[in-house]
Amino acid sequence: MPPLRRDYDVRSVERGEVLRYLGYSGQPITPELDARIDEVVASCLATCRPRGVTRVFDVAGRGERDGVPVIRLAGTALELSGHAIAEHLAGAVAVGVLAVTVGMGVEAELRRLSLTDPLAQAVFDAAGTAAVERAADAAEADVVAEAAGRGLFCGTRFSPGYGDLPLETQPVLLGALDAARQLGIALSPALLMSPTKSVTAVVGLFERPRAEAHASCAGCPCRDFCVLLRAGSTCRE
Structure with a gap:
């Protein structure tokens, strides 16, 4: 399939996730801090411009290089190497x-807050x-949705560096998605992405449902964005 580029409507994030990224472990939160966290989260969501690009490649073959498993994908130079990804896929x-x-708006605001409001910077980050x-x-x-159209079932995502x-x-991977042009994502010499609030991942497509995949719509993190669910179907059918 050709790359699919989309803007995403991310209107909310789980407050518990924000607290987890802040290192929260049950400490008391004052009403003032509670309100400040909500204020900064709302500001971050207003600043975010979430967008992404996806593409599906057939598996062309599997082999080894220097004793390490390698998965080759058809129509691209992208290869996935490692024992963990071989098991995952x-x-x-x-x-x-x-x-x-x-x-990049999030990057700019984080830089500004680093000079003016360290607490807000931590929450915004x-x-x-x-987000x-x-x-x-x-x-x-x-x-x-693409997998369902092919009569296939998805596993869970796995990112480079895992x-x-x-x-x-x-x-x-970014080249296979034309991510520099489509999304403005660049890499530093240390292979860190800019904007830093960027994510890459791969997801396996299988002929049978995966036991470790999301077992129901109720707990699925993709639920709010699911095309199948809006159409009255599920990826398990």
Whole structure:
């Protein structure tokens, strides 16, 4: 399939996720701080411009290089190497590839807050991380819809840098999605993405439902963005 580029309507993030990124572990929160957190999260969501691009490639073959498993994808130079990703994609007949970002506006506001309001900067940063993960949920929902159209079932997403999937995968992955032009994502020499609130991942497509995939719509992080659910169907059918 050609790359699918979309803007995503991320209107909210889980407050618990924001607190988790802040390192919260049950400490008391004053009413004033509680209200401040809500204020800064709302400001972050207003600043975010979530968008992403997805593409699905058939699995062309599997092999090894220097004893490390390698999955080759048809129609692209992108290869997925490592024992962890080989296990994650065992049995996959195709792979969805995605990249998302919430834009440079978040970067600019984080820089401003670092000079004026360190507390707000920390909350804004956590909210930005939660927001880009919601954008990744939305992009994953697009892959799920593509899989359903092929009569296939999705696993869960897996990003470069997880396990032993090398971070060096990033340049070819972003190139396969034309992410520099489509989303404005660039890489530093250390392979860090800019905007920093960006995510890349791969998702396996399988002929049978995966036990470890989202078992029901109720707990699925893609629920709010699911094309299938809006049409009265599910990815398990």
